[in-house]
Amino acid sequence: MHSLLAFLPGSFFPTRCARLPWTCPGRASSGKAAKRRWFARQISDPFVRQAKEEGYRCRSAFKLLQMDSQFGLLRPGLRVVDCGAAPGSWSQVVVQRVNALGVQARPQGVVIGLDLSPIDALPGAIFLDHCDIHNAETQKRVQHFLPGNIADVILSDMAPNASGIRQLDQSNMMLLCYTVLALAESTLQPGGSFLCKLWNGADAGTLRRHVETLFKDVRQVKPLASRSESAEIYFVAREYCGQNKVI
Ligand SMILES: C[S@@+](CC[C@H](N)C(=O)[O-])C[C@H]1O[C@@H](n2cnc3c(N)ncnc32)[C@H](O)[C@@H]1O
Structure with missing residues (x-):
């Protein structure tokens, strides 16, 4: 081979x-x-x-590009956390859209990417690799790199390694979703946005209802670039209603 x-x-x-x-x-x-x-x-x-x-590390870039074009989540000056960032194509998109390199005469944003796996360096992004979202230290590490310790947008394209046991994989996926949602609750600016991948299944409705208690507007999306045979869908949630301190 x-x-x-x-x-x-x-x-x-x-x-x-x-x-x-x-x-x-x-x-x-x-x-x-x-x-x-x-x-x-x-x-x-x-x-x-x-x-x-177009020089993207991965075809996934087009999923984020499509969802951002539809919902306008990213703009210059925003602080964004990209969970499950490896190999880095979403971060490539975010670096451009939030002006993380400061090349446009507009506010300069910040991009923090984290992943279990190593991620090749990307100018404009701070990568925390060998970093598990389930680890209690992760939230502190992420907040440490965010100006004001607060994010405007939290993205998650995380997926667990497939075990081949459907129910186990689905539970692991849901655990990732709830963990990143907890990160959002502690780290998002009021009015901020949350975008999270999940696999469509019986428990998607329960997660959605939970997200709806925290955000004013929640949509379920299947971007064109997401393969039709894949069970993946995304929740796009806008206008976080939480109480994190406005910086
Ligand atoms: C589909 S890939 C992300 C692709 C990325 N959005 C891109 O465009 O380059 C999913 C990633 O989630 C990461 N992941 C899975 N479980 C994780 C965890 N517990 N903590 C952090 N990252 C995790 C995997 O290592 C994998 O790199």
């Missing part, structure tokens, strides 16, 4: 986060068929090609 990979052109691997299915422990569909499906999907996916052309 590795010798075949060596002969494929670089443009075949435009993204760093397209997970190789046969490398996922516990994944039931490993084997030749899974490899064939993965290669076929990569070749035919327009977002994979576009990510390569």
